[in-house]
Amino acid sequence: MKLNKAMQSFWAASMVTTMAVGMVGCGGKAEAPASTPAAKEEVKSEAPKEEAKAEPVTVDIFQFKVEIAEELQKAIDLYTSKNPNVTINLQTVGGGDDYGAAQRALFQSGQEPTIFNIGGPQDVVDWKEYLEDLSDQSWVSTAGTTLGAVTDEGKIYGMPFAVEGYGIAYNKEIFETAGIDVSTIKDLASMDAAFAALDTKIKSGELKDKYPNLEAVVEMPAKELWVMGLHASNLFLNQEFATGMDAFKAKEVAFTKSADYKTYMDMMIKYSPNASTPAKANAVDYSTQVDQGIALERVAAIQQGNWIYGGVKNVDPAVADKLGFLPVPGDSIPLGVPMYWGINCKKSDAEKQAAKDFLNWLYTSEEGKDIIVNKFFFIPPFTGYEKYPAQDALGKAIMEYQAAGKTTPWVFMGYPTSWGEQVLGVNLQKYIGGEISWDEAIKAAQEGWKSSRQ
Known part of the structure; x- marks a missing residue:
């Protein structure tokens, strides 16, 4: 869904765009792996070597949105079928249960998830020691002004769920x-x-x-x-x-x-x-x-x-x-962003990368975009969804209010x-x-x- 002038006006007026709260998360930006030029030496009579198999990695997701739990599991199943080295475990707590309390209990028990949810600036304060800097992710440039609530001193600590x-x-x-x-x-x-x-x-x-x-x-x-x-x-x-x-x-x-x-x-x-x-x-x-x-x-x-x-x-x-x-x-x-995806910076590099890869696939691949709009019934928080307009009655109603400028924060x-x-x-x-x-x-x-x- 393209952010037209009305949408841009909405974000400027109703989202928290200057939430720099003076906290420090874990570490700085994740460094991109160094690129190595392809070897140009000619291999004469050696048989071609088999490609190294990707090492197995497990990602645990702890999320609050009960409405998408079933479809999110289906998305996970689709992704892992294409990436057999990745195991993703999903746990959902929400609805009638207190997600925040459950999340705190989970961390206190030592069962820290790889991916978890954070809200606004208060959550950045509360979870700062566990938050990975996501500033280098490709989706950042397409997120409009939705990132103010999870930004501190130029570093971005959360990926927006949706617009609701x-x-x-x-x-x-x-x-x-x-x-x-x-x-x-x-x-x-x-x-x-x-x-x-x-x-x-x-x-x-x-x-x-x-x-x-x-x-x-x-x-x-x-x-x-x-x-x-x-x-x-x-x-x-x-x-x-x-x-x-x-x-x-x-x-x-x-x-x-x-x-x-x-x-x-x-x-x-x-x-x-x-x-x-x-x-x-x-x-x-x-x-x-x-x-x-x-x-x-x-x-x-x-x-x-x-x-x-x-x-x-x-x-x-x-x-x-x-x-x-x-x-x-x-x-x-x-109108606003309900929650953000956070990544646990205390996990291994392999787990963090697998978590980032999954979230990128979910929100930026064509398969993922279809899931976001037509399975989760989300209004996307990113540009690049021109081919995926809201199809559901309530999503359309939200967009009508937004286009008319009739929104509050x-x-x-x-x-x-x-x-x-x-x-x-x-x-x-x-x-x-x-x-x-x-x-x-x-x-x-x-x-x-x-x-x-x-």
Whole structure:
């Protein structure tokens, strides 16, 4: 996918482009192997020598994206079939599990992976001693301005996963059938009015014949701390912090849009199947929301991103193609890089090179590009994908928002370590469960932010 002027404008406006955080990773750039001129001596009567077989090497990958786990394994199988000396072991932890905590435990146990995931500047700080400098990789020149979050003093420590956007993914057909014009949704008040109208039609049984499973407007997976504490909070904290770097540098968080954040969270419960028993939302996970929710047309809308398309398609391709995005909380959607691939600089040269070779193949070969776009359903973070435009409904919707300049940044990459989930997210669960007030939840989150930045 070529970065046109609109895309370039997006990267300049919404990505963290100046995240030089003053850290030192392991070592400098990996040196390219010295080239040796081919021998020109004539070999007279000797039989030709057999080419030396490549030495066996094992690469362990520890990654967070459960949505691509199956297709990533298929990609690995394809790659290793062409490179039989390479063994690649894949482990995926994500969804309802805390990837960051699992990664820390893995390193502490001495089972360090070769390839692992890092987020923004806070992760560069936390993992600096394990990060290989990737500045000399060929894909760097095609990555636009996506590398600021993982750049320190000119050195690049991560390869971007993809470009992703999120908001309220919704079933366009259900809203149309209910006679709701989504173009009128511009803010929280107009979203509440639209949801109320749909809620009335669902409860009256008016939509039952066409959508027999439909029981509620939305589903909030409050069990998933990242949904509430990272993505939902970003909708409001990105109005307080212009970039992830601003969040990273901030010693305190004011929550200037706390009232709007509360309105939004309350709305996600009020129009859910758990409206009368909010505490039950704390048991709702990603699978319930996506695979058993919007994919089955049990709910009409959910807060998620374009990464859900593959999962919904696996359940019902027809439903997947009905999906689009509602902007939240205004006329825009957050767009950013979800994670970066990092390479463990403490591994052997052979392992590091094998890791780099695999990632290069995955993102720059024609086979790999097809996998990235048509199997992973990623929006590529690199140029050179002109022959591979987004084909899925949600990918296309993201590109439309981007082209229109209606995007906002992901600032949660600059939150303190684990704050979004283990501090803010946990306190939001307590609020939903009726254990504490909204003000108490926000105050606890503010104190957690401040103490982590002292």
